[in-house]
Amino acid sequence: MQITAHNIHLTIDGRDILNKVSVDVPSGTSVAITGPSGSGKTTLLNCLGLLLPVTQGQILIDGVDVTKLSVARKRQFWRDNVAFIFQDYGLVPDESVGFNICMESAPILRRRKGWGTRVDEALVKVGLVGRSADQVAKLSGGERQRVSIARAIFKQARIIFADEPTASLDAVNRQNVHDLLLGEQERGATVMISTHDDHLAAACDEVARL
Numbered sequence: 001m002q003i004t005a006h007n008i009h010l011t012i013d014g015r016d017i018l019n020k021v022s023v024d025v026p027s028g029t030s031v032a033i034t035g036p037s038g039s040g041k042t043t044l045l046n047c048l049g050l051l052l053p054v055t056q057g058q059i060l061i062d063g064v065d066v067t068k069l070s071v072a073r074k075r076q077f078w079r080d081n082v083a084f085i086f087q088d089y090g091l092v093p094d095e096s097v098g099f100n101i102c103m104e105s106a107p108i109l110r111r112r113k114g115w116g117t118r119v120d121e122a123l124v125k126v127g128l129v130g131r132s133a134d135q136v137a138k139l140s141g142g143e144r145q146r147v148s149i150a151r152a153i154f155k156q157a158r159i160i161f162a163d164e165p166t167a168s169l170d171a172v173n174r175q176n177v178h179d180l181l182l183g184e185q186e187r188g189a190t191v192m193i194s195t196h197d198d199h200l201a202a203a204c205d206e207v208a209r210l
């Protein structure tokens with residue numbers, strides 16, 4: 001899916017957080033959003049991912065202005081098309097790894113708590129073999145980050161927003177996550193990655209700096 005933002009503006013409490021930001025991400029390509037801490041990378045991804053309303057500007061997904069959708073339609077769009085890797089991981093700490101991986105896209109598996117082979121496959125990809133029954137609260141920061149990446153991969157979404165997806169990882173896991181995200185692009189997903197990691201940014205098709 002193509003994502004186009006025209007002159008997005010976001011003001012919070014009288015402060016301009018995003019000031020006329022425009023970006024165009026053709027379907028099936030990857031873009032890295034870079035810029036110093038506090039420059040608005042997370043805010044931009046949240047706006048493009050419809051988690052935060054913009055003050056002004058248009059966000060077109062495959063030509064449809066999604067800022068105009070009702071809350072229910074936005075939610076449905078999200079459920080059907082979007083996977084988000086949050087900077088703070090966005091996991092439910094009291095629940096298991098398996099629950100967190102299924103929670104968005106496979107509610108039947110989530111209820112059954114028999115996670116099945118697709119969850120195991122996602123865990124293999126992020127180097128967490130056999131950890132589906134572990135409670136998230138007991139994982140390290142880097143392990144949690146990899147669970148959030150496994151959840152996004154599991155969803156097979158058409159758009160992936162990844163907010164600093166390698167921030168808590170060692171060099172080997174960072175490289176693995178690069179490969180996984182670019183593998184999602186090869187599958188046909190449009191991938192937007194906010195990052196301070198120059199190596200990851202360089203691997204994307206485009207780099208947009210805030």
Ligand SMILES: Nc1ncnc2c1ncn2[C@@H]1O[C@H](COP(=O)(O)OP(=O)(O)OP(=O)(O)O)[C@@H](O)[C@H]1O
Nearest residue numbers: 012013017035036037038039040041042043044087
């Ligand atoms: N809900 C909010 N209310 C007020 N200010 C906010 C809110 N969300 C973000 N901001 C402000 O917007 C600015 C951009 O924040 P954001 O988290 O998007 O930066 P970032 O580029 O992702 O930074 P980092 O690299 O540290 O993750 C910051 O100055 C932050 O204080």
Ligand SMILES: [Mg+2]
Nearest residue numbers: 041042043087
């Ligand atoms: Mg951020």
